[in-house]
Amino acid sequence: MKILILNGVNLNLTGLRETSVYGAQTLEEINTNIKAYCEKDGIETEFYQSNIEGELVNKLHEAFLKKTCDGIVFNPGAYTHYSYALRDAIASIDIPVVETHMSNVHAREEFRGKSVLSEVCVGVVCGFGAGSYIAAIEGLKVKLQS
Ligand code: DQA
Secondary structure (H helix, E strand, O other): OEEEEEEOOOHHHEOOEOHHHHOOOOHHHHHHHHHHHHHHOOOEEEEEEOOOHHHHHHHHHHHHHOOOOOEEEEEOHHHHHOOHHHHHHHHHOOOOEEEEEOOOHHHOOHHHHOOOOHHHOOEEEEOOOOHHHHHHHHHHHHHHHO
16 A cells, blocks of 8 residues: 655645644654654555645646555645645545645634535544644545455
8 A cells, every 4th residue: 555645835844834833843754754654554655745736736646647656645735725726636536635734724713614625535634733644544544445
């Protein structure tokens, strides 16, 4: 099994920005822990981050067209709340995508409680800090093994 961990806009600054919301671990540290967690289970990982919407769309297309992974854990950042392009890209591919957020988006500003992506994802995880990625992986395993 191979999982793509996809991070969107501003997630490269994790550990440096709004640490009271997103924690002090950098994205690199989070990714290192995810890789180790998955390796114990024999799961392969790939990591990709971009601040550019079209590059995220391209990565979703690549996963689909080249069959590069079995499932995707996707934290789109603020694109979650308004990107119909990402929504269409997720709907276009036959790979399960879990929408993932470190913060509890429902306990924050009103605009964060709305996602245009959730409907086309297999599940949504939020509120567990870096642990949200691990929870999303566990959810994907359930989906992929059923
Ligand atoms: C986020 C939540 C989004 O609302 C925000 O724009 C982010 C990060 C999270 O991980 O909690 O950039 O996706």
